[in-house]
Amino acid sequence: MRSLVLLDAPSNLGLRPPAPGTVPGVYKLAGALRDQGLLARLGAREGGVVVPPRYDRGDWKEGDGVFHADALAAYTVTLADRIERHLRAGEFPVVLGGDCSIQLGASLAMRRLGRYGLAAIDGSADFRHPGNEDVNGPVGAAGGEELALATGRGQAALADLEGRSPYLRDEDVRLFGVRDGDADLAELRAAGIRVATVGEIRERGAGPAARTALDGLRPPAAAGFWVHLDADVLDPSVMPAVDSPDPGGLLPDELAELLGVLVNSPRCVGVNVTIYDPDLDPDGRAGALLADLVAGAFR
Numbered sequence: 309m310r311s312l313v314l315l316d317a318p319s320n321l322g323l324r325p326p327a328p329g330t331v332p333g334v335y336k337l338a339g340a341l342r343d344q345g346l347l348a349r350l351g352a353r354e355g356g357v358v359v360p361p362r363y364d365r366g367d368w369k370e371g372d373g374v375f376h377a378d379a380l381a382a383y384t385v386t387l388a389d390r391i392e393r394h395l396r397a398g399e400f401p402v403v404l405g406g407d408c409s410i411q412l413g414a415s416l417a418m419r420r421l422g423r424y425g426l427a428a429i430d431g432s433a434d435f436r437h438p439g440n441e442d443v444n445g446p447v448g449a450a451g452g453e454e455l456a457l458a459t460g461r462g463q464a465a466l467a468d469l470e471g472r473s474p475y476l477r478d479e480d481v482r483l484f485g486v487r488d489g490d491a492d493l494a495e496l497r498a499a500g501i502r503v504a505t506v507g508e509i510r511e512r513g514a515g516p517a518a519r520t521a522l523d524g525l526r527p528p529a530a531a532g533f534w535v536h537l538d539a540d541v542l543d544p545s546v547m548p549a550v551d552s553p554d555p556g557g558l559l560p561d562e563l564a565e566l567l568g569v570l571v572n573s574p575r576c577v578g579v580n581v582t583i584y585d586p587d588l589d590p591d592g593r594a595g596a597l598l599a600d601l602v603a604g605a606f607r
């Protein structure tokens with residue numbers, strides 16, 4: 309029997325201000341999903357909150373690299389300490405963000421334990437790094453860069469914490485739900501990162517696509533894998549409450565099937581949920597859907 313622990317990582321340090329003088333509302337994701345009864349619905353133990361530093365970009369300007377780099381580095385180590393403790397205890401962390409930069413905490417924690425993979429269910433690869441700025445624009449927001457950083461691309465202050473770069477090997481990463489025609493696809497595939505786009509998932513079926521992708525994410529290669537879920541993998545018609553809504557996303561039934569196969573694999577060691585922003589969801593409908601999908605994934 310798996311023992312789930314619900315842990316909040318309400319950091320918004322990896323996103324740009326949604327409007328001048330405001331901060332990203334993703335830090336409220338954890339509270340909103342908990343208010344949907346997630347702790348009880350998961351039958352999870354209370355894991356508490358890893359409290360993030362203040363959102364303050366100071367005098368950062370375009371060209372200065374990743375903003376909040378020092379705060380993100382410190383937070384990643386603290387979050388990794390917490391996640392590592394649960395993994396070592398044989399518990400299964402369900403980590404509520406926050407923006408996608410919290411994936412770095414999970415990846416660093418796993419790297420301390422050995423070789424693990426990542427199944428990222430995300431509308432975009434979050435693969436911006438200094439080598440592809442011609443395609444993706446300048447680095448800055450870590451929430452659009454965490455896969456690049458975790459695979460050892462980009463500034464060492466984030467990509468090489470504890471001298472452990474890369475936290476994830478390219479060959480141990482699986483991406484699901486990147487939009488067809490995404491500008492990063494060619495580079496991802498050239499790097500050996502396996503991607504199932506929305507169109508490919510639809511063609512093959514979400515279950516078969518997920519099962520095939522799990523090949524190779526088991527011993528003797530990787531010991532197991534983490535699931536990173538960005539709410540923006542869903543189509544904006546059902547999940548408009550994200551910072552970068554992008555049409556052509558997965559529908560709830562497709563995500564349910566995908567998530568079900570991945571999190572119920574005995575090799576899955578934990579999951580994080582990111583990007584849903586309650587400020588953009590006045591009637592709470594998108595949050596209720598997300599809670600249903602997360603709670604419903606565990607059999």
Ligand SMILES: NC(=[NH2+])NCCC[C@H](N)C(=O)O
Nearest residue numbers: 408449451452540551552583
């Ligand atoms: N949903 C996200 N991952 N948002 C973070 C990044 C958003 C934006 N596309 C960027 O790369 O700057």
